[in-house]
Every structure is written in structure tokens, then in C-alpha cells.
Amino acid sequence: MSDTITWGMMLRKLPTIAKAIPRVVKGMKVANVKDPTQPCGLGWSFEQATLRNPDGFALLQDEVLLTYTQVNQWANRIAHHLISQGIGKGDVVAVFIENRPELLVTILAVAKVGAISALLNTSQTRDTLAHSLNLVAPVAIIVGEELVLAFSAVRERVSIPATHTWFVADRDTFSYPGISPDRFVNLMMACADAPDDNPASSQQVFFDDTCFYIYTSGTTGLPKAGVFKHGRWMRSAASFGMIALDMQPQDVVYCTLPLYHATGLCVCWGSAISGASGFAIRRKFSASQFWNDVRKYQATTLGYVGELCRYLVDQPVSADDDKHGVTKMIGNGLRPGAWREFKTRFGVSHICELYAASDGNIGFTNILNFDNTIGFSLMSWELVAYDHDSGAPIRNAKGLMSKVAKGGQGLLLAKIDDKAPLDGYTDPQKTEKVVLHDVFAKGDRYFNTGDLLRNIGFGHAQFVDRLGDTYRWKGENVSTTEVENILLKHPNICEAVAYGVEIRNTNGRAGMAAITPAESLATLDFSELLSFARQQMPAYAVPLFLRVKVKMETTGTFKYQKTRLKDEAFDPGKTGDDPIYAWLPGTQTYVQVTGEVLADIHAGKYRY
Template sequence: MSQAELISPLRFITRLPGNLPRLPRMLLGLYYTGIRNREKRLSLGWALERAARLYPQRPAVIDEERRLSYAEFNAWCNRLAHALKEQGVVHGCVVAVMLENRIEVLAVLGALAKLGAIAALVNTTQRGKVLSHSLNLVKARHFVAGDELRGAFEEVRHELDDARRCYWVADGDSLGDPGDAPPGWLNLMRLALGRSSGNPVETGEVRLKDPCFYIYTSGTTGLPKASILSHGKWIKAYGGFGHSGLGLTERDVFYLTLPCYHNNAVTVSWASVLAGGAAIALRRKFSASNFWKDVARYQATCFGYIGELCRYLLNQPPCAEERGNSLSGMIGNGLRPAIWAEFKARFGIERVMEFYASSEGNIGFTNVFNFDNTVGFSPATFAIVRYDLENDRPLRDPRGFLQEVAKGESGLLISEISPKWPFDGYTDPAKSEAVILRDVFRPGDAWFNTGDLMRGIGCKHAQFVDRLGDTFRWKGENVSTTEVENTLGAFPGVEDAVVYGVEIPGTNGRCGMAALRLTAGQHLDGQALAAHLDRELPGYASPLFLRLLEEVETTGTFKYKKTELKQQAYDPEAVGAPLFARLPGDAGFRPLDAQLYQAIQRGEFRF
């Protein structure tokens, strides 16, 4: 990774004059990010109603066929809220939401936020036992599913603790014609017809401390965990990203292709939009070939990204629509320093609002001052401390306290837990306690362990370095090795499975690789194994490379030894054992020899 240039006070000060026109919005943003009173009645629903009051006739949501003003969209959310309330959805109720990126998903989330209900944002790629686990984990008793995902839900419905209250949304313009719900489902949009379009009184009672979303994260162990995204954290994003950061206005259009079960979409992007009364233009799924056509159609001025998305765009051949495009800014995370300058130059992007945050954590960084190769600035109290990678733990001095690294050195990022920067954590208290470090710099203090290596570069700015532990990141998602190992172990003939991340040149993050020990006399059926993985895992979690082992090395506590496996990766010369690869578009795994390895290294396949 390229090291970001250190930011001296003088270099920082030279950026300030260019930001003077933005000063009023920046100060407003600091107000929202600095609110300490968690009983204060501010929420996503409040932000939506504020935007509808200030910008009633400006476009709020857009897709290929529809364009709704803030007044129209807010009224729709209100009708849905009143309908759901009649169905028993009240403050604190958990409602699982399974919809692809379309206007309906934002309307449902807006309605739930107004009632103070908690939307569990189900990853739309989850299937089978992972999906049933996620739905039962949060004790959901109401379920909203689009017709496009009804099949996936029906497969696990019998495994749910209580699935009597299921609401169906047609796959189409459900605002115009809600259609007929299948047997066993209530038609949510039809229930909303004729309901009051007035703002529900419940919105004024929702507090910063109340949960807004449950967002699923694989974390570092096993099946998905549900992190709590409070209205307070959403309002911090509203202030930090929306007002202090991007500063969008009612003349802006934000193009969103990131999935709406992702924090980047429903918190970072939507909060940025609502803060200034901008419009949000949705696409069901990201398409590199249609990206610039959509930007031109909507005259988008900003878009949300993850690093992989940017790489896909750079890999596309130049097209007419990208030249002189309407984009001026972008917000997201994971833009690699290696392509940062090239991306800005090719597409004429003036501002890269790179940020760092996590659904469960209490800290965020934002590139407010538009420096290159940095996740930006954080107002939170944080430290970057020495970390023992060999023993996988922070280093403590003879007194038992942690030690900060020098500016420019990498270490573990931790953030102090305080009334101003509370830690909402996970739905499972034990999982929350596991990521809290105590007695860090003084007896009795508590800090959130981000699990990430960062480099301080001065003036409260940082650069992301890497993630700790076995979890690796691929396609913008965290992949749990334990979950993948368990799935592989369930396949007939697999005795042991060791999963780890490996790098493919020219890609972001690490893809999955598995070392397998087969039952004596068994042979690998690459096509059957691939079909099994497709059934049980999201696409991003499925390994792309396999190797066969005679024996699996473990530690004294029966943990797999992965260091050498990671170093050898999928290089036939280093491995000296059978190797297999699943190339883009393949239905199964094929043998990987030196010739295919070199082709992959040359970038002949687009993973």
C-alpha cells in the first residue's frame, strides 16, 4: 500500500481557505456529530420530514421509470407507517426487510423509522441456513419481502420462530398497481391505500439512543452478527457526511448502486442526500457498462462507491458518456491509493470523500478537506497502538497499559467509549464485550477495538492499512473463514477445510482460497462442490481457489496454521500439490497449472 503523505499543521491550514464557503454547513454538521444527550428526539424520520418541509417539490427519489418529490415520497412513507401501525408494528418492533434496490425499500425504511421500529436489513444474497439464522437472530416477528426475494424467504419460512406476519411487495411499480399477494402473504402496498398521509406522531418520540437498523456483519467468527445502528449514529452521519462532508444541495443528484442492506447506502449515502434535500437515483444492481449512461440520464453530481466498484470502472474501455460527465464528487471507502490519482484524472472527479466507519463501532473518519490517499479526519477520541501480530493482541507496557505508535507508523486503531462517543455494539452483549478493551491508558477506561490497522498521518487524519484476524474482505464484504470452513466441511468427502484470503493482482481485497483434506479414496468433484457453495453461501464468500492437503497442521489449541498457506497462495511452483481455480463464469473448479496461473497474474480474467 502506498503511504499517504504526512499532513503537517501548515499543510492543513493551507486547505482551510478553499473550505470557507462551506463553513456554515460544516459547523452545522459539527453540531449534529457532537450532540451528547442521547435522549434528544432526532431521527431518520425527523430528517425525512425536515427535507419534505424545506424542499417539498424537489425530487427525492428517482429510478428508470419514476420520480417522486419529497412531498410525495414523505406522504407514501406516512401511509405505510399508518398501515404497519395497524398491523401491530410499534416502537421497538423488529421488522426484517428483504427488498432489492428500488424506491420501495427506501419507503419501507422511512415508514419504520417514523414509528421507531427497527429495520433488520437482510443481505439479499443470503440463502438457506445463513438466512434463517439472520432472521431468527434479531427475533423478527414482521417480515417485508419483495416478490424478487419471496422464493428465498419461502425456503426458510418453516425454520423461523414466528412467521405469521409476512408482507409482500410486488416486483414493479407497487405505488401505482400493488398487484395481488400470493397465498399466505399480506399486500403491504394495498394495506397502505387510503391511509393518512400525515406525519405520524410517533416520529417526534424517537430518540437518538433508539435503534434504527440492525445491519448484519460476518465479523470474525461464524454466522452473521447483527450490529445496532442507532438513530444517534445515523444523525452523526447526517451531520458528518451530509453537512460537514459532501454538503449536497437540492440541485444535486446522488447516484446509488450499492445495496440498501449496506451501511454505506442507507446511512452514509441517504443521510448525505437528506441533509441537503438532494435526490437519490437508484439502480437495482451495479453495472459497469451502464454506469456512465445512468450518470448522464440522471445528471448525477455524486455517487456512492466501494473500492471494487472504482476498479471495475477503470477497467472499462473509455466511452462517450464519461467524457465531460456531470459528476463532481464521490463518497465511499476502499479506494486504493494505487488508482486514486488515475481515477480522479480520468473521470474528472474533484472531491473524493473517502471515509472509514463500521456499523457496530463508535468512530468514523471523513475526508472533509479532500486530501489524497486518506480516510480523512475524525473528531472522535482515538489512538493507534502497538500490536503484536504474532500473538494477535495489543502490546502492553510493564505497567499493563497500551502504547501509541509514532506518527506515520501503523498500529491497531482504538476509539474511546464515552457519553459523546457511545458504543452501541451488537444485539448479543457477549459479542459486544469481546471488542471492548479495558484499562487501556488508565484504570477503568474503555475503548472500542476496531480490529483494523491504521496509520496516523497528522492533524487527526489517518490512512487505512489492513484488517486483522482471519476475516478477509472481498467484493466490499467481510468474509468469515469459520462460516466458509463449516460450509465446506458439510460437503461429502471433505474431512478438513482451511480457508484464508489471497490476493489477485489488480483487484481489491482478498478472495477466498481453501485447503482441503479429503476422505481417503475420495476425489474432488469440482462442479458438485461449486454447486454446493452456490446454494449455501453468498457469491462473495465462495472460494475461488482450492488446494488439496494430505495433512492439516494445527496449533496446540487446534487452530489451523494458515501463515504458510497464505504465503504460497495459488502458485503451482510454491504449492507442489493439486490446485484448482474457479474462473469468472465457470460452473465448477478446473485444474490450475503454471500456464493458467500466469494468465491470472497477467490480469486476463476479470474477477
């Protein structure tokens, strides 16, 4: 296929490879901490960056511009206060703050203590939020003013003492701590007089200590807490910041991604810390203000997901599109169809597409700047044949798995060994479910990523799709089981099957659900149903399409036939007597999909 990498293409990259070798060697040395007594991780790395660039800007948002020294001392004050309140190494501190400097300073402080930040998804509410908290048994929580209502709704379901329920005002608290509500302790006020020197605890954090819990959707329908250790932080920050991007103190990363996810927090912020570079953030992504922000912060590097890039490409063309200082960008999910257009229109010379999973043990990076690839990985990996219905890898007559040929697509498996350990989840049983044994030889172990990749040569791969019971939309992983469970709470729905479907010229898969009414189609009020879904689940998880079925077909083992449902998607010409309904952008109800509506969706009339 056209994206296959040839010998000629590799030869043309020799000057790039030669130039990169010194920093690759240095980066690999920094990334691969072996000594169990060597201090490392987030807190230690930030302290090293502060020594390297004390007066350079570390965090930038709106009018708030903080240097490395200011951020480091601020985090130190919080860390000393947490220690004085009995928070110690290995304790879990839940963090529930939207994208702003206070979120990162708080996470940094917790890391310096040696405690573990449970990074709550700020879209979570009700049962999902209570589950996420109770899953990790936090001894404390730090809540932003903007999320107090969401936390208060589940507060009685979580065992956290009021003395360890800290509040952070929704303002520039570096200048003024604000006023906290009843039953909350104002964190910034409480730590104002604490020492601002580096706590001794930051020298007692080692590569095998846990830094964060990052939540990921699971097939159980509720989030799982992935373990992210400080050693992995070092590998991530050095691999992306030093080896892939060659970040320097004069660089500034602009990131609008949610910082409770690994791409924003570990890849983007880690890259900035690795280079002692600036990190500019925004509360929520804005396509219309994106390039104005880039110019305002004098950004040189962008953090992205594919959906973000598509929104920018969809903006009206401007003479200023390439008038900025950005030369490189790092992220994932940029589709081949938008790759070249983005690169040429906005004048970004290096798209460092990556592949990584917060709960996995492998990463790919497009260091050599080829188009349409996630790059290569220094870790051991294979693509294997899989069952298209179940998504499970296929074993041959010998009980082993079969590798796919170059150019073919297969299920990505990553070898688990000393070079690439699997940290897994807080629940060992959940971890064991993603480990495959005796894959190519007796005794070997591999992590099942659940993702389809294509081998395009010279160790490079292309991302194809996700398997299993999650799909990706708006840069978020959506659990089909969670969507199904919420829909089944509706009194007029007795069966629900959720899945992802493709809409032309969009990234990821949009949510769709096949539903069976409890009584009849006439009992469904589609405006009320949409309102119910929007109240109960995050915006990105609300199904954009509904298929109403009198009876749900199942397999011989009583599993829903999701493969067929996905294939027929929202085309009424393929769904027989089952009517299809769509939530069109800007409307407040689901409308029936006719041939005309379908044609308008395919033609891009509606901007999803």
C-alpha cells in the same frame, strides 16, 4: 512515505478550511443531539427535508421519479397501517427487499413508527437467513416478490404470524400494488386508504432509540446484528452530507451499493436526506451502464466502494468519460493505485473517502480532499502494536498497550465515552468481546476495530488491511468460519480452512480455502465441488482458490496456521506438494494452477 501530509500541504488547504468552518459548526450542532426529549432520527430528518424541498425529487429509479412529498406521504400510509396492526415502538420488523424505492419507503415507515428494521442481506438463504431472523425475533416481516422463494424456504423456522407477513410486488407499487401469493398480505394494497399525514409516533423517536439492525460477519461464522441508533443516524447524515459533501436540494446522489449495508443506506441516503437532495438507485451495479445512469439522473455525487471504482476503470476508455455533472463522491476502499487514475480520467474533483464500521463507534472522513487517505476523525483514536499471528493488541510490561509512531501502521482502537458511545450488537456478550479495558490508563475503554491503519500526519490516516476472521471481497465482508462450515458439509471434505488472499490489481481479498479430502484427491470432483459451493453460499463468498492438503498443520494450541497459508497464497512454487486449484472467470470448474496459469492471473488476463 509519499502520502505523508506536510505543513505545506495543510497551508494550501487553508482557504478550503476557512470556507468549510461555518458548515462544520452547523453540522456538528445537528449531529450531536444531546437532549433526550428532542425528536430526531431518520423519520424526523426526512420530514424536515420534505418541508425544505417538497417538490424536489427524493427517489429515482428507472422511470420512477418520486418527490419528497410523495415519498413522505407513501411512508406515512405504511406507518399508519403498521400501527393499526399493532406494530409499536421498539418492535422489530424484518425487511427483505432488493434495491428499489419500496425498500427505502418501507424502512422509512418503520422508522416513523419507532420500530426497528432488521435489514436482511438479500444474498442470504437457508441456515444463514433463518439464523439472522431468529437472532432478532421480529414480530413482522416485509418481503419483496423477488425474495419470496428464499423466505418461503425458511418460513416454518421463524415465528412470524401470517397476518404480519407482508408482501411487496416486484414492480412500481406506487402506481399499482400488484397481486400477493397465498399466506402473504399485500402491504401496498392494505395501506392504500390509510392517512398520509406524519404519524405522531415520529415525534416520539429520540437519539438513544434503535433505528436498524445491520448484519455483520462474525468469527462465530454466522452474522451478528449490529445496533444502529437514531442518534448515530443523525451523526452519520450530518457528518457526511452536511460537513463533508455540503449537499444541497439541487444535488443528486447516485448509489448502486446494496442498501442493507451502512455505506449505501446511512452514508449515501443519509447524505441525500441531509441536503434534501435526490437519491438515484439501481437494482444491481452495472459498469457498462453506470455513466449513462449518472447522466440520465443528472447526478452530482456518487456513492462507491473501491471494487466498483476498479470495474469502472477497467471499462474501455470513452470520449464521454468526463462528460457528466459529478463533482464529488463518497465511499470507502479506493486503493491508492486507482485513486489518481479515477480522479483524472472521470474528472471527479473531490473523493471523499471514509472509514466507518456499522458495528463501531468511529468514523473518518476525507473532508479536505487529500489523496489516498480516509481523512481524519473528530473522535479519540489510537493505533497500537499488535501480534501478527493472532491479530491481538500487545501489552507491555505494565500491562498497557503501546502506540505506534507516526508513519507506522497499527491496530485501530477507538475510545468509548459519552461523545462516542458503542451501540454494539444485540448480544451483549458479542459486544464485550470487542471492548478493550485498561488500554493506556486504568479504567479506560476502547473499541477494537480489528483493522490496520497508518498515521500519515495531521490526524489523517490510511486504511491498510483487515485482521481477524473476516475479509472483504466485492464490497462484502466474508466470514471465514461460515465458508469453512459450508465446505465441511461436503461429504468428500474432512477439514477446511478459509482465508483471504490478494490478487494483483483488485480490491480487497479473494476467497481461498485449504481443504483435506475425506479419502483422497482422486475422490474430488471439482466441477461438482464448485456447483456445491455456489448453491450453498453467496457468490462473493465462494472460494476462488483451493489448496488441497493431505494434513492440516496446527499450532500448539490447535489453531490453524492461517498466517502461513495467506503468505503462500495460490503460488504453487511456495506450496510444496499441495496442489492449487483456481476457479477462473467464466468457467464451471476449478483447474490446477500451473506456473503458466499463475503468470496469466498476475498479468491480469482474467478479470476477477
